[in-house]
Amino acid sequence: MTAIDDRPARLGVRTSRWTRLMADPAFQARCARIPLLRRLVRREGEAMFDLVAGFCHSQILQAFVRFDIPAQLLDAPSPTAALAQRASVPLRNMTLLLNGAASLGLLRQRRGLWQLTTRGAALAGVPGLQQMIAHHDVLYRDLSDPVAFFRDEVTTELADFWPYVFGAGGVADPAVAQTYSQLMADSQSLVAQDTLDAVDLGRARCIMDIGGGTGAFLAAVGARHAAPQLMLFDLPAVVPAARQRFAQAGLLARTIIHAGSFRDDPLPEGADVITLVRVLYDHADDTVLALLRAVRAALPRGGRIIVSEPMTGGARPTRAGDAYFAVYCQAMRTGAARSPAQVSALLVQAGFGDVRIPRSARLFVTSVVTGVNQS
Numbered sequence: 001m002t003a004i005d006d007r008p009a010r011l012g013v014r015t016s017r018w019t020r021l022m023a024d025p026a027f028q029a030r031c032a033r034i035p036l037l038r039r040l041v042r043r044e045g046e047a048m049f050d051l052v053a054g055f056c057h058s059q060i061l062q063a064f065v066r067f068d069i070p071a072q073l074l075d076a077p078s079p080t081a082a083l084a085q086r087a088s089v090p091l092r093n094m095t096l097l098l099n100g101a102a103s104l105g106l107l108r109q110r111r112g113l114w115q116l117t118t119r120g121a122a123l124a125g126v127p128g129l130q131q132m133i134a135h136h137d138v139l140y141r142d143l144s145d146p147v148a149f150f151r152d153e154v155t156t157e158l159a160d161f162w163p164y165v166f167g168a169g170g171v172a173d174p175a176v177a178q179t180y181s182q183l184m185a186d187s188q189s190l191v192a193q194d195t196l197d198a199v200d201l202g203r204a205r206c207i208m209d210i211g212g213g214t215g216a217f218l219a220a221v222g223a224r225h226a227a228p229q230l231m232l233f234d235l236p237a238v239v240p241a242a243r244q245r246f247a248q249a250g251l252l253a254r255t256i257i258h259a260g261s262f263r264d265d266p267l268p269e270g271a272d273v274i275t276l277v278r279v280l281y282d283h284a285d286d287t288v289l290a291l292l293r294a295v296r297a298a299l300p301r302g303g304r305i306i307v308s309e310p311m312t313g314g315a316r317p318t319r320a321g322d323a324y325f326a327v328y329c330q331a332m333r334t335g336a337a338r339s340p341a342q343v344s345a346l347l348v349q350a351g352f353g354d355v356r357i358p359r360s361a362r363l364f365v366t367s368v369v370t371g372v373n374q375s
Contacts, residue, residue: 058136060100065133069101070116070124077113128187135161142331149331158331188213191277191366192220195308198358198368201273204228204304208271210262210295211279215242215255222251230255231271233262262291267298274299278309278366280343281325282335292350299373305352307343311367314339320364340369347371 050057064070067087072078084094098114101107106120116124123129142156143149149156201207201221208231209218218230230251232242236259246252258268267274274295280288295305312321326337338346340357347355352371360367 056100057104058140060097060104061106062133062136063097064101064106065123065130067097069098070106070120070130073107073114073116074121074124077110077115079112080114083114127189132187139328139331143327156331156333158328159333188216188277189220190362191308192217194361194365195275195277195306195368196220196224198308198360199306199370201225201228204273206231206271207273207275208233208268208298209275209277210234210267210291211276213238213242215245215257217275217277218255219245219249219251222246222249222254228273231258231268232256233258233260233268235259235261262294263287267294269298271298272300272303273306274303275306275308280307280335280346281309281311281329281337282332284335285346288335288346289350292346292352296351296373301373301375303373305347305371305373307347307369308366310337310364311343312337312339314341318363340367343369344371351375 067083067089069083069087072083072086080095080098081091083098084091087094089097098107098109101120102109102114105117106123107114108117109115138157138161142154142158145154148154195217202225204225204227206229207218207221209215209221210233212218212232212234215232218232221228222230230246232255234242239257239259242257243252246255246257256268276291276295280291283291292305299305310321310325312318312326317323321337321339329335329337344355344357347369348371351373353374354372356370358368358370
């Protein structure tokens, strides 16, 4: 095995003098006594402590959600004792939890009553967010030994939680399909909103959503645009729930549902826009490339592909993309969170042209990349 020479000087990169000084405890102590530098030292220290305490913060958040406190306080403010009684939690422990939630900006106490802050109300109102938080115990167990996790020495539970990524056979049972489809659908509204704000689908003739689950994204498209015909392509196990959703939304008459797996079955033709919403990051590059080529073959000349999913920051890592979604995808063991540049490169490799990255309102919700079949 060849030794890796990682000395910065050999690579032409040197640690800055300021960085070395900040790593010196004696320098930090001196800075703490200088008014102009005191604020910087305190800010960096607080930020470091937030990183150290992050796991406790996430556990407070999960308990806060699992005890259904947001919903209770959304109805009316409540005293600690009432919340403790409803949750069957000792008063002392509920006080601990509520004070922790208040420190995270979720609650405030006035006249002995707890009430939601704006942040806490957003937690209660964002569709699917509480469900995602509640299921994080699976991810936490996968990360309980982070060294083993990053060495690929862990058999992760998330790989079993999302069985569809291994192929159609993994979700032959409708009950299993319901597990992931409901979670995806609950959190789809924000993704759909930001995607439809980033791209204009009003002139589309027919829009096909591949891997669209129970049709949450297409239902949002249908609610915003009256003209396009809607097509859904996904596994047979999710078809009944999708048909029910379209019927309830009054969209069944303009919707065609195709049951199949893009791994094993040819894609239906007839759409001039094909969307892949939170699909690519579930799969490895070879699977993604095969899918993109199949999409291009199914599109007419001038037809568009729209990819929408959370993405990494590429050369400028982001917390949402690189410290959450990338790790989550790694725990799934099948795919990878990619940067917009990486998705763009895959589109070009699959034969698409005019590849663009529209501005996304909230990168922690989704990013969008589009391409055109120019052949």
